[in-house]
Amino acid sequence: MATENGEFSFNSSVRGRFGLPKIQTHKKAEDVETNKEICHDDSAQPVKAQTVDELHSLQKKKSAPTTPLTATQGPFAEEDRQKQQLQSISASLASLTRETGPKVVKGDPARTAETPRVSAVSLQHHHFSPTLNISDSALKFTHILYNLSPAELYEQAIKYEKGSFITSSGALATLSGAKTGRSPRDKRVVKDETTDDDLWWGKGSPNIEMDEHTFLVNRERAVDYLCSLEKVFVNDQFLNWDPEHRIKVRIVSARAYHSLFMHNMCIRPTPEELENFGTPDFTIYNAGQFPCNRYTHYMTSSTSIDLNLARREMVILGTQYAGEMKKGLFSVMHYLMPKRQILSLHSGCNMGKDGDVALFFGLSGTGKTTLSTDHNRYLIGDDEHCWSDNGVSNIEGGCYAKCVDLSREKEPDIWNAIKFGTVLENVVFDEHTREVEYSDKSVTENTRAAYPIEFIPNAKIPCVGPHPKNVILLACDAFGVLPPVSKLSLAQTMYHFISGYTALVAGTEDGIKEPTATFSACFGAAFIMLHPTKYAAMLAEKMQKHGATGWLVNTGWSGGSYGSGSRIKLAYTRKIIDAIHSGTLLEANYTKTEIFGLEIPTEIEGVPSEILDPANTWSDKNAYKDTLLKLGGLFKKNFEVFLNYKIGADNTLTEEILEAGPKF
Ligand SMILES: Nc1ncnc2c1ncn2[C@@H]1O[C@H](COP(=O)(O)OP(=O)(O)O)[C@@H](O)[C@H]1O
Ligand SMILES: C=C(OP(=O)(O)O)C(=O)O
Ligand SMILES: [Ca+2]
Ligand SMILES: [Mn+2]
Known part of the structure; x- marks a missing residue:
């Protein structure tokens, strides 16, 4: 019988008539003699904790430092490095009109008691006069969730983001909100002296102009939104598997979904590479939950995806569709790579056992991902590549597959890649079993799975190949x-x-x-x-x-x-x-x-x-x-x-x- 608070108990009168015989708890004489008064359930040692908090603290081991400290670095080297990293993040998040970057601190604000904290850091513009007005946002901390692991990002998503669930195969189901595809008409590119000559403008071009000032207005809007939050996610990662032409990217976002998506889609640095990351070559400010202000010049909707090549920055306002970030970076590569005589390609790529490489060009939905994922060949990448004098290289570290009508029989490799760590966007699933119904287009037809490329069994790592x-x-x-x-x-x-x-x-x-x-x-x-x-x-x-x-x-x-x-x-x-x-x-x-x-x-x-x-x-x-x-x-x-x-x-x-x- 269930009691009011949900516990299960027997009615005493029922127990009287049908219950089990009462347990005898008489002490035996020998036990008293050998001082074994307590009845033990098992023979294991009891835990070495006096409180529940202490018990929980035993559960988590501190991650081992990856680079052993050399004698010359001294005992404070690790702390200095952490401080530099936070200063770089504070610089990324700095308002361009106020005197400091936000005070940033690493770790989950919900767990500050147990997070080893590096003292808070903020970027100081010493050259500014101290009379410049300090804002309230400069008085608070912004917690930085820096390059979290998929497991940590799952926990963040499930705890704080509505519409996040674990599916029966272990993937993280998420919702991208009102936008379930890209918004090409809302893309803007800053036209300045350099880009005016270099870029393709006008009829047929995807580059719709905006001026530098308007970019800064939107950048400030995004940065202020992000800094107003209790916490933001920061991903420091790479693009391009060709080591000679690797680009360092930083993605600042407000959702665990976005952070996990980019973790999967960009190249993941090793712990050593992360320690020496330094300053990024390009930064994305994803404030997708927050709209742009339509009174702003050049804005024709509440969504704006703004690219400033001179500042090496991109701002996203008014769309949470994650594909906007990966395709935004792709645009950047379509500018940076040809400048180095490298051809950037919207294509999938795979390689046979004998080293024969094929490129698969095509617009969205034509089969780049499906056909480059081929059980009999090595997968180099499904969507974005470079062709240089060295051969081909994938720009990304993951794949982004369409899932509509996905079946295990027809596409076993993609099916099997949808497991723990994979982001599943806008799919419908059984509320109890959490089995995904891939034929269901209730949210959108553009349902997607984003997974690290190594989830495909015959991925070619590193993702490079010959001509x-x-x-x-x-x-x-x-x-x-x-x-x-x-x-x-x-x-x-x-x-x-x-x-x-x-x-x-x-x-x-x-x-x-x-x-x-x-x-x-x-x-x-x-x-x-x-x-x-x-x-x-x-x-x-x-x-x-x-x-x-x-x-x-x-x-x-x-x-x-x-x-x-x-x-x-x-x-x-x-x-x-x-x-x-x-x-x-x-x-x-x-x-x-x-x-x-x-x-x-x-x-x-x-x-x-x-x-x-x-x-x-x-x-x-x-x-x-x-x-x-x-x-x-x-x-x-x-x-x-x-x-x-x-x-x-x-x-x-x-x-x-x-x-x-x-x-x-
Ligand atoms: N004959 C076919 N060749 C390729 N794809 C097909 C074919 N018939 C149906 N499809 C489906 O079309 C879609 C192709 O999408 P996808 O490979 O993700 O394209 P892209 O990567 O180019 O955007 C997949 O859902 C695939 O199952
Ligand atoms: C992510 C995209 O790529 P594709 O459809 O080519 O896989 C997209 O076009 O939004
Ligand atoms: Ca495409
Ligand atoms: Mn694709």
């Missing part, structure tokens, strides 16, 4: 007229790279919708900073130099457009990709398609031959021709803006590229 042999352009063609695979000439590869086509179907719920074509230069116009032809010229030069072959793979529809046809089976696409990797497709027989002039193979092992030419798969031949012409027209129209550009130093290549588009 690519195959460059695969992925298009999810919802019109259903592009062939499942075509072999491209260099000029065709450039034409399709600059076009960056895909066609997705917006809103899959009510009724059949027309597919809408998207053209996104370099398969990532939202992230490039220079004119598309700059990246195209570098890609052409590298492909030529290293003898890479270009391919166009349609991961979208076959046998009709969205609504009448069906999506090409993932198993078939995998067979096509296998044939590209093995080199057998290069040796196949080819025929040429009309309009687009694409070379299509007549046979591929494991793929029904009749689907290789889309003309065969449509029952209504007139509808096929009309749709093909329609898509060709869209390509032509999109390319008009590129007609007056030269690609690289070679005039003939430019002419060939213009010739490589659809003809009718």
Whole structure:
């Protein structure tokens, strides 16, 4: 019987009639003699604690210092280092109008009694006159949760962030709030003397200008918001596995979800690397819960993602979608790397047992993550890479997979990566068993899993490889007229790279919708900073130099457009990709398609031959021709803006590229 306070007890009258016999507690004579009055439950030693607090303190061991102190460093070296680290963080969080950075202290404010505290540190601008007004925020402490471990971040998320739960496989389910995808129209880039000349501005460009002053207004808003909190998360991590071109990034955020996401997505420093981290090369201020002020110049919504290349800072206001941080840093790399003659790529990348590397370009949802994650190959990365004279390197330390309709059978490696440490965004799960229902789109269709790359069993660590042999352009063609695979000439590869086509179907719920074509230069116009032809010229030069072959793979529809046809089976696409990797497709027989002039193979092992030419798969031949012409027209129209550009130093290549588009 349950009592009022939930305990369970027997009714005494019931016990009287049906209960167990009473336990006899008479002392035996021998026990009294040997002084064993107490009845022991077990023979183990009792704990060495007098209080519960003392007992709890026994549970946690202090992390061992990683770098042994040398004699010359002296006993205070560790304290000095900690102080320097906190000073650097206080400098990052300093208001630009007041005299000091915030007083920062390491550790969880809820556990100050048990956290070994380094004395509070704040950055002093000694050159400022002391008459400058001190604000209330300068009188309080901001607790810094610095590079916490996944376990610590789980605890923070579950304790303080609504919508955080552990799923049955051990992943951390989170909600990203009102925004469940990126907000490209809310991106702003500071236009100053340097960027005015360097960057791509105007029609088609993702770089919408803002001035330095407005950036500082938003930066101050974010910093004041973050410093007003009791605690903020700070991640110090790296980008780019190429040690020569590694970038140090600091992410300041207000949510454990954001900190764990970036822990997974950026390269994680070793404890030694962290000790010598020093000053970051780039800093993100993520104040996503707090909106921007729409009375501010250049603001057209309550969301603003602001990039200032001169200050090497990014400010996020009004969106908690975590992908904004990783793709924001990607934009930065699209500026920094080409300056060093390194090509930055919106592509997945993997490598065969023999060292053959393939790149997978494509817009969101076309299959970069799915197809670069291949059980028979080494994964170098799923989304962002650099191609330098040394070969390829992943920019990131993790993967960000779409989870909608995820199945263990079709994508076992991604399925198995969703375990303890993985951030699962916006998924729906059973409230009791915490089994995730991947087909449920109640929150969003863009459900995601972010996990460290080593969660994929055949990840190549370090994530670098030799020069690519195959460059695969992925298009999810919802019109259903592009062939499942075509072999491209260099000029065709450039034409399709600059076009960056895909066609997705917006809103899959009510009724059949027309597919809408998207053209996104370099398969990532939202992230490039220079004119598309700059990246195209570098890609052409590298492909030529290293003898890479270009391919166009349609991961979208076959046998009709969205609504009448069906999506090409993932198993078939995998067979096509296998044939590209093995080199057998290069040796196949080819025929040429009309309009687009694409070379299509007549046979591929494991793929029904009749689907290789889309003309065969449509029952209504007139509808096929009309749709093909329609898509060709869209390509032509999109390319008009590129007609007056030269690609690289070679005039003939430019002419060939213009010739490589659809003809009718
Ligand atoms: N034939 C196919 N090829 C590739 N992906 C497919 C195919 N059919 C269905 N899909 C699904 O399309 C989605 C591709 O998304 P993803 O790999 O995350 O794209 P990206 O990384 O380019 O954004 C996955 O959910 C995958 O299961
Ligand atoms: C995170 C993203 O990348 P992708 O969809 O290419 O995986 C995104 O575009 O928001
Ligand atoms: Ca993308
Ligand atoms: Mn992806």
